[in-house]
Amino acid sequence: MPYAMTAPHPGGADVLTKVEIELPDLGAGEVLIRHTAVGLNFLDAYYRSGAYAWPVEKDLVVGSEAAGVIEKLGPGVTGWAVGDRVAYTVPTGAYASHRSISQDALVKVPNGVSDEDAASSLLKGLTAYYLLHESFKVKRGDRILFHAAAGGVGSIAGQWLSHLGATAIGTAGGAAKCDAARRSGFQYVIDYRSEDFVERVKLTTDGLGVDAVFDSVGADTYPGSLKCLKPFGTLICFGQSSGPIKNFAVSDLASGSFTVTRPVLFHYTRNRAWLEKAAAALFGMILSEKIERFAGETFPLDRVGEAHRKLERRETTGSVVLIP
Known part of the structure; x- marks a missing residue:
């Protein structure tokens, strides 16, 4: 039944x-x-x-x-x-x-x-596609911080960032998840349970900061994510696994002339041409084994x-x- x-x-x-x-x-x-x-x-x-x-x-x-x-x-x-x-x-x-x-x-x-590959990757893969190609157009040499690097979206994003030639810094909780993030293409992985990710990002980038932060965690990572940005950097908030951000003020952006955006996948998928293009890119990456x-x-x-x-x-x- x-x-x-x-x-x-x-x-x-x-x-x-x-x-x-x-x-x-x-x-x-x-x-x-x-x-x-x-x-x-x-x-x-x-x-x-x-x-x-x-x-x-x-x-x-x-x-x-x-x-x-x-x-x-x-x-x-x-x-x-x-x-x-x-x-x-x-x-x-x-x-x-x-x-x-x-x-x-x-x-x-x-x-x-x-079918299992498709069902486990479509939402996450299309999310990774719009994040890295639309919300912030990642190019070779960019320094990127990606929270929840061992999660579903992070696992795809790390591999895609590696393919794009970016320096990918990920955060994850615990040794097993940090190892998983490294296997997904993140060159540098920070264990947020035992390390201050803001300080580690500063050390990793020689104090320069990153070009963009992709943050699906929310309450637990803000405003630390802003502190990791270099001047004119971009914060992309696309989730709130630890709860919504409640202490954001537009004046927070003034410390580095930052840009912040809150994109939603389903605004993109309403466009049939975009959906077909993004899905073809995702499945192409899987078939070519650029994404495992x-x-x-x-x-x-x-x-x-x-x-x-x-x-x-x-x-x-x-x-x-x-x-x-």
């Missing part, structure tokens, strides 16, 4: 409940997908907990990326066929065995990329609450995949 993992109200990981569902009727331009692999992301925890506003009144199906097979086409669908292997990333709705979705959200999964296949620990989808608890305790490395 088709099922979904729903949250009846905001709360902890224990609110996620398995519920049987009926296969939906398809509207114009929609397809029915049978999921084969679902990605796990901090974004999912933000919605589940209520940190991000719920898009429904109740019974929210969380989940922001998945891969699977098209089982049925709705009216007006063109360019897709039953049996196509596809992947997508949208804010919510992926924690289910089946779902209907607009054809405009889909990308084809190429031969040579597994890093689908890591797996959980049955109906044990997603356990996976959420590990994610929020920062006990995961790389990307977790949920199997319906």
Whole structure:
């Protein structure tokens, strides 16, 4: 029987409940997908907990990326066929065995990329793409600080930064995660549990600072991230795994004529041309082995609450995949 993992109200990981569902009727331009692999992301925890506003009144199906097979086409669908292997990333709705979705959200999964690889890399890989190519256009020789370097986005970003020729400095918590960050291409790794990352960045850059800081941690790393920037540097805030930044003031930027930005992936993916370009770049990097296949620990989808608890305790490395 088709099922979904729903949250009846905001709360902890224990609110996620398995519920049987009926296969939906398809509207114009929609397809029915049978999921084969679902990605796990901090974004999912933000919605589940209520940190991000719920898009429904109740019974929210969380989940922001998945891969699977098209089982049925709705009216007006063109360019897709039953049996196509596809992947997508949208804010919510992926924690289910089946779902209907607009054809405009889909990308084809190429031969040579597994469903697990696609589901564990699409949201994170597209995020890394826009961060390094749009939010701050990284070029050879740039010095970059990337927080949570052993996480899903960090694992891809480190490899992409290495390919772009940047000097990549990462932060991670504990020896195992620091080792994972080094394997992902970060030349310098700072253990934030035992070291002051601001002081280490100053030493690593001979006091010059970095060109850009990519920060998905939030409360725990601000304002230290600003202190790591060189004059005219850029702070890119794209998450808040430790909680939202509450003490930001525009005047903070005056100490170095800094730029700060808060980009959101789904503003980019609304542009179909951008989505196709970025997905092609990501899958090309995977197929050429410039980015390793890093689908890591797996959980049955109906044990997603356990996976959420590990994610929020920062006990995961790389990307977790949920199997319906």
